[in-house]
Amino acid sequence: MWLRWLTTSPLDAVRDGRAIGEPGARMVVIIAMAFGAAVLEAWLRGEPGVLRAVAGLVVQQRRRTLAGDRLLTLLGVVGVALAATLAGAVLPIQGPAVLDSSVGIVWFNAMEVGVWVAVWLVGWGVNAVFPLVGGYRFVAQGLAYELPHMFALITVALGAGSLRFADIVAAQRPVWFVVWMPVAFLVYLLSALAMAFWGPFGEALGRDIAGGVAGELGGVDRLVFSGGRYLMLAVSAAAAVPLFLGADWAPAKTALVLAGLVLVRQLVPGVRMDRYMTFAWMVLIPATLVQMLIVGIVVL
Amino acid sequence: MAFWVLSVLAVAAGIAVFVVDSMARATFALLASLVAVGLTFLLIDLEYLGVLVILMMVMEMMVMAVFMIMFMMNPAGLMPMTMVHNRRGPRSSPSPCSRRSWRGSSSPTGPPGVDGFPRIPRTRSGCRSWGRKCWS
Numbered sequence: 001m002w003l004r005w006l007t008t009s010p011l012d013a014v015r016d017g018r019a020i021g022e023p024g025a026r027m028v029v030i031i032a033m034a035f036g037a038a039v040l041e042a043w044l045r046g047e048p049g050v051l052r053a054v055a056g057l058v059v060q061q062r063r064r065t066l067a068g069d070r071l072l073t074l075l076g077v078v079g080v081a082l083a084a085t086l087a088g089a090v091l092p093i094q095g096p097a098v099l100d101s102s103v104g105i106v107w108f109n110a111m112e113v114g115v116w117v118a119v120w121l122v123g124w125g126v127n128a129v130f131p132l133v134g135g136y137r138f139v140a141q142g143l144a145y146e147l148p149h150m151f152a153l154i155t156v157a158l159g160a161g162s163l164r165f166a167d168i169v170a171a172q173r174p175v176w177f178v179v180w181m182p183v184a185f186l187v188y189l190l191s192a193l194a195m196a197f198w199g200p201f202g203e204a205l206g207r208d209i210a211g212g213v214a215g216e217l218g219g220v221d222r223l224v225f226s227g228g229r230y231l232m233l234a235v236s237a238a239a240a241v242p243l244f245l246g247a248d249w250a251p252a253k254t255a256l257v258l259a260g261l262v263l264v265r266q267l268v269p270g271v272r273m274d275r276y277m278t279f280a281w282m283v284l285i286p287a288t289l290v291q292m293l294i295v296g297i298v299v300l
Numbered sequence: 301m302a303f304w305v306l307s308v309l310a311v312a313a314g315i316a317v318f319v320v321d322s323m324a325r326a327t328f329a330l331l332a333s334l335v336a337v338g339l340t341f342l343l344i345d346l347e348y349l350g351v352l353v354i355l356m357m358v359m360e361m362m363v364m365a366v367f368m369i370m371f372m373m374n375p376a377g378l379m380p381m382t383m384v385h386n387r388r389g390p391r392s393s394p395s396p397c398s399r400r401s402w403r404g405s406s407s408p409t410g411p412p413g414v415d416g417f418p419r420i421p422r423t424r425s426g427c428r429s430w431g432r433k434c435w436s
Contacts, residue, residue: 069322069324069325071325072324072325072328075328101347101351102347102348103347103348103351106348106351106352106355107351109355110351110352110354110355110358113355113358113359113362114358116358116359116362117328117331117358117361117362120362120365121324121328124324124365125324136366139362139365139366140366142359142362143363143366146359163348
């Protein structure tokens with residue numbers, strides 16, 4: 001299946017009578033939503049338009065640091081957008097996904113963890129103190145949010161009896177999963193913020209460490225890194241819909257979740273990761289386990 | 301075909317772990333090698349195992365990055381360091397810098413640090429450290 005997907009050209013799709021680029025159009029929807037999130041964010045903060053900021057970064061010089069590891073920095077800068085794209089490839093948005101994997105949830109999780117690598121690589125690669133501090137903040141954040149996040153995903157898979165996103169959507173025909181898995185949904189929303197290092201979980205780029213991971217990025221590097229972050233935010237919002245919010249009106253529901261995530265940044269202050277670690281392991285993990293137990297009993 | 305590409309990638313990245321002079325690069329060369337191994341699982345339709353290998357290895361490497369900063373013997377691990385130890389032992393060839401004087405000192409390997417160890421770790425390319433090519 002994988003090899004076939006990798007080697008299938010658009011021409012094969014035409015020959016087989018399938019609509020060319022139709023699943024690919026779903027990725028365009030996610031990219032458009034990421035742009036919309038950036039527009040909303042700029043409007044909420046009262047900043048001049050997104051396009052002006054993009055143009056400013058395009059013409060700006062890249063920043064180079066002394067004895068930085070250019071290769072690792074570039075891998076990290078591109079890595080956030082790459083991880084977000086690969087994670088988004090398994091999401092069905094009003095139709096089949098680009099990559100309809102039978103282990104879609106595990107794939108989504110594996111690709112989303114790629115953001116850890118990317119952020120840490122940027123923090124390390126530029127060879128400066130504050131980005132390095134930010135990089136390690138993000139690794140600590142990953143270790144804090146990941147286990148409750150995994151349990152929430154497993155709860156969904158348990159309820160649907162499948163790891164395939166299409167089956168999960170189909171399993172919510174009568175009742176959305178959010179109705180009988182509210183704890184898993186809330187935990188997922190927390191990890192959606194955390195995986196895009198957004199809002200209360202954006203301390204890896206905190207102002208107290210002079211911009212943190214992105215502090216030494218300039219020009220196109222900064223543009224690609226920030227764009228990847230918005231893309232990751234859009235992908236994590238888009239995943240909430242097939243996981244918890246049923247099948248129909250997926251783009252509209254994604255936009256609502258995404259707008260909610262963007263708003264959270266304005267409303268909630270940053271969270272210290274050592275404190276969140278305690279909360280995640282002492283409260284969220286037991287809560288998700290109880291949620292999973294309830295779902296397991298219902299499924300039985 | 302895909303198998304051969306991935307296996308060559310896995311072996312080459314595995315060799316790179318011991319060639320590069322940066323712990324960060326060694327870590328992610330190892331990750332590249334293991335991801336290539338995970339991708340070969342997908343070729344034989346072991347999708348769950350393959351994706352799980354990728355997921356676990358990515359997370360494992362990040363945990364390793366945490367330990368790296370805990371246990372490395374220089375601040376923040378930012379100085380070059382290889383996976384191979386004792387390069388200047390009896391069997392290795394003399395480093396290109398060892399015959400030069402070390403900041404005017406007569407010692408061939410530099411002044412001793414704490415417990416007689418060289419104060420600054422050397423790398424395989426000579427004495428490139430702190431962003432300089434060589435001491436002279």
